Amino acid sequence: MDNYYGYRPFGVEHSIIPERPNMNECFTVWSDQMDLIPSAQNIPDLINSFLGWRDALAPFVKGILDEIARSFSATAAPSFKKTSYLQINNSLPIPLERELLQDKHEDGHMVTVIHSNTPGLEIYANGKESEVILPILPARNEVVLSPGSVLTALTGGAISPLYHHVRNHGLDNRQSLMYFVNPEIDKPLYSWVKSSRNERIDIREQVQNAPLMFGLPPIEAL
Numbered sequence: 546m547d548n549y550y551g552y553r554p555f556g557v558e559h560s561i562i563p564e565r566p567n568m569n570e571c572f573t574v575w576s577d578q579m580d581l582i583p584s585a586q587n588i589p590d591l592i593n594s595f596l597g598w599r600d601a602l603a604p605f606v607k608g609i610l611d612e613i614a615r616s617f618s619a620t621a622a623p624s625f626k627k628t629s630y631l632q633i634n635n636s637l638p639i640p641l642e643r644e645l646l647q648d649k650h651e652d653g654h655m656v657t658v659i660h661s662n663t664p665g666l667e668i669y670a671n672g673k674e675s676e677v678i679l680p681i682l683p684a685r686n687e688v689v690l691s692p693g694s695v696l697t698a699l700t701g702g703a704i705s706p707l708y709h710h711v712r713n714h715g716l717d718n719r720q721s722l723m724y725f726v727n728p729e730i731d732k733p734l735y736s737w738v739k740s741s742r743n744e745r746i747d748i749r750e751q752v753q754n755a756p757l758m759f760g761l762p763p764i765e766a767l
């Protein structure tokens with residue numbers, strides 16, 4: 546797929562249906578694979594800021610995931626660097642008739658670390674069908690950690706995915722920066738909790754194929 550690494554224009558990615566694309570353009574940095582980004586050599590400052598942010602977040606994410614894994618009697622969380630990526634979304638200024646910049650979704654990853662500079666993000670506080678929808682705006686020195694359906698699979702359903710959408714406030718300078726964290730898939734990845742048939746399920750296919758729901762290609766181990 547063109548436009549998967551580096552700059553991705555508006556129109557490629559959707560949350561529910563392709564006819565309603567997410568109203569933002571993106572820039573993504575996957576793993577350490579700078580050679581996949583067109584013209585990366587011309588934008589070293591941008592790339593280095595992305596990697597600096599990723600390297601600051603990775604130990605924090607590992608600490609939290611290890612703690613969760615241990616509470617389910619797993620030794621540690623799976624490695625995640627090669628299958629995870631940073632993405633900045635630049636929201637497009639559009640008329641308020643379009644209520645949502647991104648429709649309701651969960652990210653389909655293990656966790657997402659989010660920071661945004663202006664309001665818009667709203668969470669379904671009591672699960673997918675929640676009637677309580679709360680705006681979330683991290684302070685300048687805060688991030689939001691959002692669980693996705695891969696963590697749900699790992700925990701046998703104990704941790705639900707956090708459904709959210711992005712409201713259009715008609716702002717012309719809204720950016721959000723996400724670290725989308727996926728477990729590596731070079732060897733079987735078993736859920737931490739046994740199924741009702743007393744088995745541990747290999748969840749690699751789920752990890753790999755989750756982005757298809759947004760019109761994006763499967764996860765690759767880079």
Ligand SMILES: O=C(O)CCC(=O)C(=O)O
Nearest residue numbers: 634652661665666711721
């Ligand atoms: O823009 C935001 O605040 C969140 C973006 C988001 O949910 C996503 O890209 O998956």
Ligand SMILES: [Fe+2]
Nearest residue numbers: 650651652709
């Ligand atoms: Fe999201």
